[in-house]
Amino acid sequence: MTTTSIPIRVATPDDAATLARLLRDFNSEFGAELDDRSTVEGRLSRLLARRDFFAILAGEPAYGFATVALRATAYGDNAVAALEDLYIQPDARNHGAGSALIEALGERARARGIMAAEVFVDEPDGDALRFYQRHGFVHRDPSTGDRAFYLHHDLDGDARLPHPERQFER
Numbered sequence: 001m002t003t004t005s006i007p008i009r010v011a012t013p014d015d016a017a018t019l020a021r022l023l024r025d026f027n028s029e030f031g032a033e034l035d036d037r038s039t040v041e042g043r044l045s046r047l048l049a050r051r052d053f054f055a056i057l058a059g060e061p062a063y064g065f066a067t068v069a070l071r072a073t074a075y076g077d078n079a080v081a082a083l084e085d086l087y088i089q090p091d092a093r094n095h096g097a098g099s100a101l102i103e104a105l106g107e108r109a110r111a112r113g114i115m116a117a118e119v120f121v122d123e124p125d126g127d128a129l130r131f132y133q134r135h136g137f138v139h140r141d142p143s144t145g146d147r148a149f150y151l152h153h154d155l156d157g158d159a160r161l162p163h164p165e166r167q168f169e170r
C-alpha cells in the first residue's frame with residue numbers, strides 16, 4: 001500500500017460513530033479510560049459540526065484518524081492547529097497512513113490560513129517523536145532554539161506530580 005492509495009477524507013458529523021469506535025480502540029490499546037459510547041458519540045457529533053474542530057479519517061472502512069482542535073492566538077488572526085490524537089490500527093501501521101493523515105492535516109490547515117500546528121508527545125514514545133520530527137514538528141522554540149515543555153495542571157483532580165525541581169532532570 002502506498003500513501004497515494006490510502007483513502008483520506010475529512011469526517012462529517014455522520015462519522016461520529018466511526019470516529020468513536022476508533023477513539024475507543026486507541027484508548028483501549030493504551031489502557032486509558034473513555035466515557036461511555038453514547039456520550040462519546042454525541043460529543044463527537046457536536047464537535048464535528050463546529051468550525052474549530054475537525055477530524056480526518058484514513059481507510060475505507062476507516063482504520064485511522066487524526067483529531068484537530070483549533071485554538072485562537074493573540075499573535076495572529078488565524079488559529080493554531082492542535083493535533084489531539086493520531087491513530088492507526090495496529091494491523092495497518094507502517095504503510096504510510098499516519099503520514100498521509102499528517103499531510104492531509106497540513107493541507108486542510110493551510111487552506112484555512114493556519115500556519116502552525118502542535119502536538120504533545122510523552123518522552124518515552126520515541127517512535128512517535130521520530131515520526132513527528134520527520135513531519136516537521138520540533139520540540140524547541142522555533143525563535144530561540146530553547147527546549148519546549150508541555151506543562152499540565154490537573155485543575156479538578158488530585159494527581160501528584162514530582163517536585164518541580166525534579167521534573168526536568170533529564
Ligand SMILES: CC(C)(COP(=O)(O)OP(=O)(O)OC[C@H]1O[C@@H](n2cnc3c(N)ncnc32)[C@H](O)[C@@H]1OP(=O)(O)O)[C@@H](O)C(=O)NCCC(=O)NCCS
Pocket residue numbers: 086087088089092093094095096097098099100120121125127128130131
Ligand atoms: C504513530 C502512528 C500514527 C504512525 O502511523 P503509521 O501509519 O504507522 O505511520 P507511517 O507508516 O506513515 O510511518 C511509520 C512510522 O511510524 C512509526 N511507528 C510505528 N509504530 C509506532 C507506534 N506504535 N507508536 C509510534 N510510532 C510508531 C514507525 O516507527 C515509523 O517511523 P520510522 O520509519 O521512523 O521508524 C501509528 O504508529 C500509531 O497509531 N501509533 C499508536 C498511537 C500513537 O502513538 N499515536 C501518536 C501519539 S501522540
